[in-house]
Amino acid sequence: MGSGKILVAQGGGPTAVINQSLVGVALEARRFRDVTRVYGALHGVRGIVDEEFVDLTRETSHNLELVAATPSSALGSTRDKPDDKYCAEIFNVLRAHEIEHFFYIGGNDSSDTVRIVSEQARAAGYPLRAIHIPKTIDNDLVGSDHTPGFPSAARFVAQAFAGANLDNAALPGVYVGVVMGRHAGFLTAAAALGKKFPDDGPHLVYLPERTFSIEAFLADVKAIHERHGRCVVAVSEGIHDASGKPIATLLAREVEKDAHGNVQLSGTGALADLLCDEIKAKLGIKRVRGDTFGYLQRSFIGCVSDVDQREAREVGEKAVQYAFWGDRDGSVAIRRTGFYSADYALLPLSDVAGKTRTMEDEFIAPSGTDVTDAFRLYLRPLLGSGMPDAFRLRCARVAKILKP
Amino acid sequence: MGSGKILVAQGGGPTAVINQSLVGVALEARRFRDVTRVYGALHGVRGIVDEEFVDLTRETSHNLELVAATPSSALGSTRDKPDDKYCAEIFNVLRAHEIEHFFYIGGNDSSDTVRIVSEQARAAGYPLRAIHIPKTIDNDLVGSDHTPGFPSAARFVAQAFAGANLDNAALPGVYVGVVMGRHAGFLTAAAALGKKFPDDGPHLVYLPERTFSIEAFLADVKAIHERHGRCVVAVSEGIHDASGKPIATLLAREVEKDAHGNVQLSGTGALADLLCDEIKAKLGIKRVRGDTFGYLQRSFIGCVSDVDQREAREVGEKAVQYAFWGDRDGSVAIRRTGFYSADYALLPLSDVAGKTRTMEDEFIAPSGTDVTDAFRLYLRPLLGSGMPDAFRLRCARVAKILKP
Numbered sequence: 099m100g101s102g103k104i105l106v107a108q109g110g111g112p113t114a115v116i117n118q119s120l121v122g123v124a125l126e127a128r129r130f131r132d133v134t135r136v137y138g139a140l141h142g143v144r145g146i147v148d149e150e151f152v153d154l155t156r157e158t159s160h161n162l163e164l165v166a167a168t169p170s171s172a173l174g175s176t177r178d179k180p181d182d183k184y185c186a187e188i189f190n191v192l193r194a195h196e197i198e199h200f201f202y203i204g205g206n207d208s209s210d211t212v213r214i215v216s217e218q219a220r221a222a223g224y225p226l227r228a229i230h231i232p233k234t235i236d237n238d239l240v241g242s243d244h245t246p247g248f249p250s251a252a253r254f255v256a257q258a259f260a261g262a263n264l265d266n267a268a269l270p271g272v273y274v275g276v277v278m279g280r281h282a283g284f285l286t287a288a289a290a291l292g293k294k295f296p297d298d299g300p301h302l303v304y305l306p307e308r309t310f311s312i313e314a315f316l317a318d319v320k321a322i323h324e325r326h327g328r329c330v331v332a333v334s335e336g337i338h339d340a341s342g343k344p345i346a347t348l349l350a351r352e353v354e355k356d357a358h359g360n361v362q363l364s365g366t367g368a369l370a371d372l373l374c375d376e377i378k379a380k381l382g383i384k385r386v387r388g389d390t391f392g393y394l395q396r397s398f399i400g401c402v403s404d405v406d407q408r409e410a411r412e413v414g415e416k417a418v419q420y421a422f423w424g425d426r427d428g429s430v431a432i433r434r435t436g437f438y439s440a441d442y443a444l445l446p447l448s449d450v451a452g453k454t455r456t457m458e459d460e461f462i463a464p465s466g467t468d469v470t471d472a473f474r475l476y477l478r479p480l481l482g483s484g485m486p487d488a489f490r491l492r493c494a495r496v497a498k499i500l501k502p
Numbered sequence: 503m504g505s506g507k508i509l510v511a512q513g514g515g516p517t518a519v520i521n522q523s524l525v526g527v528a529l530e531a532r533r534f535r536d537v538t539r540v541y542g543a544l545h546g547v548r549g550i551v552d553e554e555f556v557d558l559t560r561e562t563s564h565n566l567e568l569v570a571a572t573p574s575s576a577l578g579s580t581r582d583k584p585d586d587k588y589c590a591e592i593f594n595v596l597r598a599h600e601i602e603h604f605f606y607i608g609g610n611d612s613s614d615t616v617r618i619v620s621e622q623a624r625a626a627g628y629p630l631r632a633i634h635i636p637k638t639i640d641n642d643l644v645g646s647d648h649t650p651g652f653p654s655a656a657r658f659v660a661q662a663f664a665g666a667n668l669d670n671a672a673l674p675g676v677y678v679g680v681v682m683g684r685h686a687g688f689l690t691a692a693a694a695l696g697k698k699f700p701d702d703g704p705h706l707v708y709l710p711e712r713t714f715s716i717e718a719f720l721a722d723v724k725a726i727h728e729r730h731g732r733c734v735v736a737v738s739e740g741i742h743d744a745s746g747k748p749i750a751t752l753l754a755r756e757v758e759k760d761a762h763g764n765v766q767l768s769g770t771g772a773l774a775d776l777l778c779d780e781i782k783a784k785l786g787i788k789r790v791r792g793d794t795f796g797y798l799q800r801s802f803i804g805c806v807s808d809v810d811q812r813e814a815r816e817v818g819e820k821a822v823q824y825a826f827w828g829d830r831d832g833s834v835a836i837r838r839t840g841f842y843s844a845d846y847a848l849l850p851l852s853d854v855a856g857k858t859r860t861m862e863d864e865f866i867a868p869s870g871t872d873v874t875d876a877f878r879l880y881l882r883p884l885l886g887s888g889m890p891d892a893f894r895l896r897c898a899r900v901a902k903i904l905k906p
Contacts, residue, residue, distance in 0.1 A: 108672075111673070112668070112672045112673070137900055141672075149903065149904060149905060150899075151900035152895060153899075154897055156897045156898050157896070161893065164891075164893035165895055167893070168668065168894070169669075170668030170669045170671065171672040172894060172895050174672050175672040175673050176673075177673070190904060191904060195900075257805075260803045261518075261573055261574065261802045264516070264573055264574030264801055264803070265516050265574045265800065267574065268512075268575040268579040269515070269580075270578075273797065366774075366778070366791075366792060367771010367775055368771065368775060370770075370771060374770070388770060388771070389794065389795075389796035389797055389798060390771050390793065390794065390796075391798070392791070393669050393677065394662050394665070394795070396669065397668055399668070399696075399890045400661045400665075400805065401804065401805065485804075486804035487568075488572045489565065489568035489569045489571070490569065490576060491576050493542075493556045493559075493560045493561045494560050495554075495557075496553075496555035496557050496599075499553065499595075499599060500598050501552075
């Protein structure tokens, strides 16, 4: 063991439980006698190259617990994706500070960052142990049953659709809710868990795993509206046509891309408005409302899965254990071992980095606009305890007198 | 006392606690020996003219309690506003069913409906006791300290901004959240209760009580962004220019109006997108995101103020007591009697109907883009118990080595 200094950082989009993983690292690391300092880099890899570190060892464990329960990245995040030059800068800083253990909490892109840093360190002969700690509301990491952050976001989406369904039942019409998820439909599919009675919405769920056609969409909405007098629709922001072109880009608005080349889909209500305008124009339905859940679904304070909280904490703790008791770099993965129980494994970084999991076929109904019971069984335990429930009146109709 | 039949209905936009009032009426009414039947009209006044009644007396009290805790109007709602002809139809139905007590749970427009029905009944010599039970997330009824439904929606907005602020701190930029509220800014102002530390957002709050100017808005955002490196903005959907024209209608999109002549403002992300586009174009800030809270804020299941729940229940109970032990029609109002305690009063319908309360000047900071401590003191107890709290790291910076 060298200096005993470890570094932890958070990358990518924040989640409701990402600080559980941070605090899991910080508190578990201090149980190892070789650890002298736990540094946190501000705003991910950007904070490493800028030497923007805080000393988490100087935090009280009490405040760390309070921060753990607070959503969004307490250290700040970044969308930077290091290339070779960027990584060379990272090594210079790690060397200068004698840091030999690096923990990066993030999703797809962050796991790729860890892989590059790990490979560059090996090539440079620098003794770095680099561990990727999973986090993404998209649930799109391969090798994991699910990813920390997804269950809480899924809980928000399920609760939002449970409420939107009740609202739509009171004032009938068409309601379109647009949910985050570029390539993977898991979060959009979570809308189905907001449904209780057979005639409840969401009646239609559109996932990026299936090709989206405006014509088929309008026919589906028309059929549901004729049957129920109303229609609640869950749509992924990532829906695309047969050529793979996002439906959101069918609009005239300019397209914004991030450092990873991803088209910006969130933070605008354009897709919901486009779909609502189509329904009004082509189906002649008057009351059509669209909501884009946007950033609420990943950072809402006070809608968190307790299962998600404890697992996010554990992946942080396990990462430290793998780093100090193991002999290789890797990515921490969640495995399902019971209904419901989880355990953890360390996967090779190359098995996870840059790969995207999408919804398995067994989770998507043959219609393409609903989920299966397999998906409901998969997701329900992750949503945690205390899920609010919806009840309805079931009393008898009174006989009409004037117009019987 | 006549037939002993009473009728209750729900009008206008649903809230998270509107069924508490419904169940308050249903259960309290059965304690009066003269009451033989408690009917509920489906979809408000529309259900009365269509004779669409259910017999709430045939509900179990257990299920009524479960429905009370479920958001959105369990009987269904309507946007219909009865005129003279409509009211004549209502009387025919009430007469035919020998209903002599009418309770209507709703907001501004619903209180006006009760006033019309009450006056028409008196003119027609029909012995009707009509009581308006307050409900609106807009908090815009005159004569009440606040209205049931507002505290729970305010809690959602405060929690949403607390989370959005954390998200924006992690990935800095400009965030614009658009909140419901056509004429009254109370719900938008609730965003300020999501703020904890002095540099937290929302940094700017735009209310319909003040004239909105795009130029002043851009200057405000620029100043905050330069000071904090980020900016979180709360905007009411009802913001308007000096002529009173809604900013939302500056867009090319066609304008939809309801039966009350109100321009449709919710259910579209257009206003947020307009403001974000202006910020990107005029200020050159790259990361600009807009969310429109839409229907989530009034029907989200699982984000309810316990204070709101109990008051919504009590206005329903008090309405029945006023009806049977009082001698006049009226509108139930909430009065604040302590910090915090509430009591109830019955106001003349003409004091409430068709009038709109807006935010008092003492609640709005002189800058016009913030609330006062008087507003914070006003709102905080209404949000109820168990409000989630946000914590941050406060540990020491590590000295730089390479670039000290």
